[in-house]
Amino acid sequence: MSMINYASREINCKIVYYGPGLGGKTTNLEHIYGKVAPDSRGKLISLATETERTLFFDFLPVDLGTIRGFKTRFHLYTVPGQVYYNASRKLILKGVDGVVFVGDSQVERMEANQESMQNLYDNMAEYGYDLTKIPFVVQYNKRDLPNAAPLPDLQAALNPGWEVMDAARQRSMPNPYQQGENLVEQLPTGEWVERAPYFEGVAISGDGVFDTLRAVSKLVLKTLA
Amino acid sequence: MAVSASSWSFTEDDFAAISRSLERFLADSNARCALIVDRAGQLVATVGEQPRFDAVAFATLTAADFSANDQLARLIGETEFRSLVHRGEQESIFLADIGRRVILVVLFDTRTTEGMVRLKAKWIIDDLERTFAALFERGHSARAETKGILAGAEDEIDRLFQ
Numbered sequence A: 001m002s003m004i005n006y007a008s009r010e011i012n013c014k015i016v017y018y019g020p021g022l023g024g025k026t027t028n029l030e031h032i033y034g035k036v037a038p039d040s041r042g043k044l045i046s047l048a049t050e051t052e053r054t055l056f057f058d059f060l061p062v063d064l065g066t067i068r069g070f071k072t073r074f075h076l077y078t079v080p081g082q083v084y085y086n087a088s089r090k091l092i093l094k095g096v097d098g099v100v101f102v103g104d105s106q107v108e109r110m111e112a113n114q115e116s117m118q119n120l121y122d123n124m125a126e127y128g129y130d131l132t133k134i135p136f137v138v139q140y141n142k143r144d145l146p147n148a149a150p151l152p153d154l155q156a157a158l159n160p161g162w163e164v165m166d167a168a169r170q171r172s173m174p175n176p177y178q179q180g181e182n183l184v185e186q187l188p189t190g191e192w193v194e195r196a197p198y199f200e201g202v203a204i205s206g207d208g209v210f211d212t213l214r215a216v217s218k219l220v221l222k223t224l225a
Numbered sequence B: 001m002a003v004s005a006s007s008w009s010f011t012e013d014d015f016a017a018i019s020r021s022l023e024r025f026l027a028d029s030n031a032r033c034a035l036i037v038d039r040a041g042q043l044v045a046t047v048g049e050q051p052r053f054d055a056v057a058f059a060t061l062t063a064a065d066f067s068a069n070d071q072l073a074r075l076i077g078e079t080e081f082r083s084l085v086h087r088g089e090q091e092s093i094f095l096a097d098i099g100r101r102v103i104l105v106v107l108f109d110t111r112t113t114e115g116m117v118r119l120k121a122k123w124i125i126d127d128l129e130r131t132f133a134a135l136f137e138r139g140h141s142a143r144a145e146t147k148g149i150l151a152g153a154e155d156e157i158d159r160l161f162q
């Protein structure tokens, strides 16, 4: 739930990084923390277990610039990936404005990715939020690993698209991030589908991290425009 | 199904009104500082002594703390805990739910007591509940106003992310 604070001239938005455990969510935040100027970000807060696995959440506030005299402040959260932490995962989604799904490209993690995606849909639905209608971006991380699945396989499994029912939206919309692809398109079956924007990532070296953050933040701000 | 959690706005007039009540409450209770945090963890306002710690991080942890306690309440068959207290040797924190929309956080030290803070908090909680109910009501009826703030700013948004 974005908050526009006229008293402090800030627009506050909440973005949640979701995905299977060990997929690279915390690494995304660490990279952002390391790259953003210290006066544009707060502390990186981590509620982790002794073994450094995220227990409740990681949190990083960043300012991404000023629009119309308002500071755009994004609160980035990660959720714990392990299946048994669902209660805390659900809490973190409260009031979310945009979601990044960090998938693990490794073939062996395909099932874990799919479970986590399903869990995201379910938890959002419990709050009455519709994932197909809010800013949502997918990052396929760990592209550097030799056992990374091919992109088309990942897209088919995790971002197959949802049906576009609204006749007014049934026209091709080019994907601004991937040349020659569409975000909204008609399938050979005649059905119109929309997919979430996606990015390839190597979070340990920072590849794709800011592309992902920028895309989701922009979508969030555009919901206010 | 709701599209998303939507947005709400907090104006300078809201801030002035809330500050006035909170300042009176701080004077009455001898507490040091009061913060308003929304349920998503965003810091809305700070009144009284400016905290010397990272208030943004504090706000986030407060909301998480409150949400976790909500769930604990449910597990034991209560609908909610209306307020929570964390007692320290010098510094303590009192947290109270305001109409399930925001959280009032009061920081106090040995200049006052928990009982005094609780007692004086009664009216301020009622007062804030009325204020925030009206404020969120306005958000629903006049969503256009909130939206308007970035209306036509698409190009500016694009430039910000170039």
Ligand SMILES: Nc1nc2c(ncn2[C@@H]2O[C@H](COP(=O)(O)OP(=O)(O)O)[C@@H](O)[C@H]2O)c(=O)[nH]1
Binding pocket: A019, A020, A021, A022, A023, A024, A025, A026, A027, A028, A054, A078, A081, A102, A141, A142, A143, A144, A145, A201, A202, A203, A204, A205
């Ligand atoms: N090879 C490779 N390892 C990564 C990448 N991103 C993260 N990791 C590693 O994967 C492990 C889990 O990352 P983490 O960010 O803690 O995952 P989280 O559970 O989703 O927060 C860590 O050891 C990271 O160093 C990547 O792009 N490539």
